[in-house]
C-alpha cells in the first residue's frame with residue numbers, strides 16, 4: 001500500500017536519510033525504530049511531503065506521490081499524529097473533532113464523531129474544553145481522534161505515548177491495537193521498542209538514516225543482541 005524506495009533527504013548539507021526503503025501492506029502494523037536522531041521523524045516528514053526528498057520514490061496505493069504536499073497526502077488517506085500532537089489549542093474538543101470529519105478516500109466513514117467519543121470517553125466528558133485546557137494524555141487522545149475522523153487507510157503515530165503517565169500510556173496502546181483491528185494500517189514510532197514490537201507485524205530499525213535491521217516483529221523480539229546493538233542505551 002505504501003512503498004518507499006531509496007529515499008534520500010538532506011537538511012542543508014546534512015545527509016539525513018540515506019537510501020531508505022520501507023513497505024507497508026494493507027491492514028498491517030509496522031514499527032519504525034531507532035535511537036534519538038536516527039531519522040525516524042525525518043522519514044515520516046519526507047513521506048508526508050513536509051520535507052522534500054532529494055531523490056527516491058514514495059508510492060501510495062500504486063501511484064507515485066513523491067513530493068506531494070501534506071494536504072494531498074492527507075486527502076489520499078494518510079492520517080498523521082505528529083510528535084507534539086498538533087491540535088488546535090484555541091478550539092474546543094468538539095470543534096477539533098468536527099472540523100476534521102470527512103469520508104475516507106474510498107468513501108469510508110467508519111470513524112464517526114460518536115465512535116471516536118466512544119473510543120475516548122475522556123474526550124466525551126470534555127467536549128467544551130479548549131485544546132489548551134486538556135492534560136497531555138487528553139491532548140494525545142484528541143490528536144488521535146482527529147486523525148481517525150478523517151477515516152484514513154494508514155495512521156502514522158510519532159511518539160504517541162511520549163511524556164505520559166503509565167496508565168494513559170496503556171490506554172493509548174489499547175487504542176492503537178483497536179485501530180489495527182478495524183483494517184487501518186499503522187506506522188508506529190515509539191521509544192518503547194518492546195511495546196512497538198508487541199503491537200506490530202513487522203518493523204525496521206534506522207541507524208544514521210539507514211535501515212540496519214528489519215523483518216517480522218516477533219523475529220526481532222527474539223533477537224536481543226540486535227535490539228541491544230541498535231536500540232539499547
Ligand SMILES: Nc1ncnc2c1ncn2[C@@H]1O[C@H](COP(=O)(O)OP(=O)(O)OP(=O)(O)O)[C@@H](O)[C@H]1O
Pocket residue numbers: 011014016034035036037038039040041042043
Ligand atoms: N529541521 C532540521 N534542521 C536540521 N537538522 C535537523 C532538523 N530536524 C532534524 N534534524 C536532524 O536530523 C537528524 C534526524 O532527526 P529526526 O528527528 O528525524 O530523528 P528521530 O529518529 O526522529 O529522533 P527523535 O526521536 O529524537 O525525534 C538529527 O541529527 C537531527 O538533529
